[in-house]
Amino acid sequence: MKITMINGSPKPGENNSGTLIKYLTSLINENETDVYNISKLKLSDMQFEEMKKSSALVFAFPLYVDGIPSHLLRFLMRLERMDVFDKNTMVYCIVNNGFFEGKQNHIAVSQMKNWCIAAGLTWGQAVGIGAGEMLPFLKNIPFGYGPNKNTGKAINEIANNIKTLKSGDDLFVSPNWPRFLWKMQGTRIWNMRAKKNGLRETDLYN
Amino acid sequence: MNLMIHDLDNGLFKKLFKTSKDMHVISNDGSIQRCIGCFGCWIKTPGKCVLKDGYNNMGEILSKTDNIIIISRCCYGGYSPFVKNVIDRSISYLLPFFKTKNNETHHKPRYKKRCALSVYFYGEHITRQEMDTARDLVKAHGVNFNVSEWNVAFYKSSEELLGEVKIK
Structure with missing residues (x-):
């Protein structure tokens, strides 16, 4: 099964969306995964052809002023116009924000659901993560432990749903930290x- | 001062709105760059974006504004990419530091002055769900941009906006 991951971070170097994708990929590695960083590269027609073959699209991105960052929005509109995906293609997303509360990602998640409907695809699940800017400081702590406990648990759950192409309730998590x-x-x-x-x-x- | 951020083409904009000296208009000249998440506007050149494309002074512009008027196509319950790009480039209006409001963390304001926010969304096929999302979005901006009051309206087309935008 092919799974396409789209990294919507605008940062060229290491970024939190990339860290989360890396962990998610490690959990679903029996599947074929392609990762595209949309801010780094302009996708070619061939890459879009490849993307069409995927059973699931996973978007990982930072929350920008209460919603989807403008560059990702442009990309989503392009995907919608192309109208190339099978309607059974599942859509998942992992949004991280700079505030403490994961719940503050809920508007971006609604926007992704609205996009999913407009593009005629099937909604899977969303994970909204608070205090994303803590992640670079927690590199030595595995997901699922200490401050990363809640984030790890949520990613594990979405990973299980992605593997079986199931839908799930949206999960909003804050770090296990005061x-x-x-x-x-x-x-x-x-x-x-x-x-x-x-x-x-x-x-x-x- | 009033501030209008819009995504209409200039011909239509001129037909629909009379602008005055008191109105600062931000429109799409095709040169806007996306926010690169560098936080330079907070920790390198505080209050100003480091990208030099003519859209780098949003924080200061907002600090002088009494009314923000946003006119945007409604896209998935949010703004169009150009309008969102302008908003994404506006975080220098706030400080990097946090405060707690309604048991949620938000950024502290940089400026004392507060303004009102009115958003006019247009689009032929805006769904009920998209309207709900858009209302939530503007409400969240109300808190995050520390505005004094906010309101949202929806129109089937941009032409319907003629005479609808009320400027105090």
Whole structure:
């Protein structure tokens, strides 16, 4: 079975959507998976031909101002216009956001469902992950453990549904970590990153 | 000042709306770049986007605005790609730091002044579900952009907007 994963992150280097795709791929590796990073490459007709053969499309992307980032939206509209997929093709998505609460991804998930209807495909499941910006700091902690416990569990569940092409309830998860601590760490990290750019803390309020 | 962000072609826009000196209009000249998620507008050049394409000063523009008027085709219960691109490039309006409101985390505002937000969606086949999503989206913007009030309206075509956009 062929599964197409679409990385909707605009970041050229390492990105959270890529990290989540990597983990998901490790769980479904008995299947053929193709990963496309839409911000890096312009897909060729041949790649679209390949995509057509997939039983499932998995979109992993960051939440941008309460919704789907504009570059991914352009891509989705292109896919809809092409009208090439079989109507049984399943659509799954994994959205991560910068706020603590995974629930804040729910509007982007609704937009993906609306797209799925417009494109005439079959809805599978969504996972919405909070505090996505924590992921790079948790590289040494496996998914399913510690702060990554809830994220890991949710990805495991969507992976099982993808493997069997089943639908499931949407899952919204926040990290297994105190929110006040995350907030404090966030402030420290922004200030540290500003300092690296030669700025003082007060400069950030310009 | 009033701010209008729209995705109409310029001929139609001129036919539908009279603009004044008090109105800042942001339209699609084809040069807008996508947000690259670098956070430069927060930690490198605070308050300003690092991409130089003429759409890099949204934070400052919003800080001077009393009313934001958005006119957009409704796409899957959200904005069209151009309008969303402008919004995505507007996060310099906020600070990177977090606050908690209604038991949810959001970004702290950079500016004291607050503005009102009116969104006019158009499209021939907007479904009920898309309308619900669009209302949720604008409501969430209301919280995240710290606006004083917000409202949403739907129209079957952009031509129907003639005389409909109320500017205080």
